[in-house]
Amino acid sequence: MARRATIGAFSLPSARGCLSPSALADRLAGYARASSFLAAALFTSLMGSMWLTYLCLKRAEVIPYVADGGVFGCEVRTLARPAAPTGKTEP
Secondary structure: OEEEEEEEEEEOOOOOOOOOOHHHHHHHHHHHHHHHHHHHHHHHHHHHHHHOOOOOOHHOOOOOOOOOOOOOOOOOOOOOOOOOOOOOOOO
């Protein structure tokens, strides 16, 4: 607990003393470990949510519909990719 200087009925924390460079280095190393742990947890949760989203979309077998002003909408049809140009010209 921090040292306290008493002023009447009040108690205020006194200023910190000087810390040695090794104590500051230890404190910074602890902050670096905590930061690394939090970054790893964030990355892991991001990868997990991406994986679960993929699985949910793959498993849902959803048929997309577009609101066209009707009661039920219109089913979106999947179009085939256009053929890649071959570079040949027709006469």
